[in-house]
Amino acid sequence: MLRYELKYIIPVSRLDEVRSILLPFIKYDSFAKRNGGEYTVRSIYFDTPRFECYTTKIAGVKNRNKVRIRGYNLESPDSDIFFEIKKKFEHPIYKHRTMIAFKEMDSVFENGQLAGKSDDLNRFLYHVYGRQMKPVVTVIYEREAFEAPSADMKNKLRITFDKNLRALPYPSLDELYREEGAVTALHGHFILEIKFNHYMPGWLAELVHSMNIKRTSASKYCMSIDALEEVKPYSRFDSLIFSRFSPERSN
Numbered sequence: 001m002l003r004y005e006l007k008y009i010i011p012v013s014r015l016d017e018v019r020s021i022l023l024p025f026i027k028y029d030s031f032a033k034r035n036g037g038e039y040t041v042r043s044i045y046f047d048t049p050r051f052e053c054y055t056t057k058i059a060g061v062k063n064r065n066k067v068r069i070r071g072y073n074l075e076s077p078d079s080d081i082f083f084e085i086k087k088k089f090e091h092p093i094y095k096h097r098t099m100i101a102f103k104e105m106d107s108v109f110e111n112g113q114l115a116g117k118s119d120d121l122n123r124f125l126y127h128v129y130g131r132q133m134k135p136v137v138t139v140i141y142e143r144e145a146f147e148a149p150s151a152d153m154k155n156k157l158r159i160t161f162d163k164n165l166r167a168l169p170y171p172s173l174d175e176l177y178r179e180e181g182a183v184t185a186l187h188g189h190f191i192l193e194i195k196f197n198h199y200m201p202g203w204l205a206e207l208v209h210s211m212n213i214k215r216t217s218a219s220k221y222c223m224s225i226d227a228l229e230e231v232k233p234y235s236r237f238d239s240l241i242f243s244r245f246s247p248e249r250s251n
Helices: 012-025 030-034 052-058 102-111 119-130 202-210 220-227 238-244
Strands: 004-011 039-047 064-072 080-088 093-101 134-147 158-169 189-196
Touching (some): 004 012, 012 158, 012 189, 012 202, 030 134, 039 052, 052 220, 064 119, 080 102, 080 119, 093 102
Antiparallel strands (some): 004 189, 039 064, 039 134, 064 080, 134 158, 158 189
């Protein structure tokens, strides 16, 4: 399913205001509600030796993708993690996603597969091995996630506030939940994201207009790389990551 994402970078000083304007029309989604209203998102992003995912975004290439491993909250042996490919075609977004347990991740990279898993995992591994991709940065933030009270299952409206964006350079795969030493990547602002399958509801368009906020590009991956001195595409540091992680497939 193709999906649309609209993003707005807003000062943290306006967070309570924006939330109060939207709350009469939305509710916390089930995962946020179970976690006290917000949860932590943790993603390890992969890129090619020439930082293709970063540079195509910066250059505004219309058809591009991101490859990442995503987890939530704190580590436990049975924590669910997700192998994801996020593709952009012109404006719509398409995501391939498969879930495994965190404890199974080593098996995926040691064996190049995991019994019983979907084609989406194979797609992920095809990108990693075929494009010689390596883990470049861990992106971390807190998310408040909302949905409309009367869910339109065809449109699947979703609104998120992503706060306290921070990053770590060159993680190993077992460092998905590591956070010490993280560097702030977006000072004094949060990211409002509006996501839907087909259309932005008229009531929401009017609320966004009333808040006098402007839609903008807001790539957490690119902002995180820009915040880290160690991660500079085409620099002498590039060799560090490609020596630390070599996903050699077993025969």
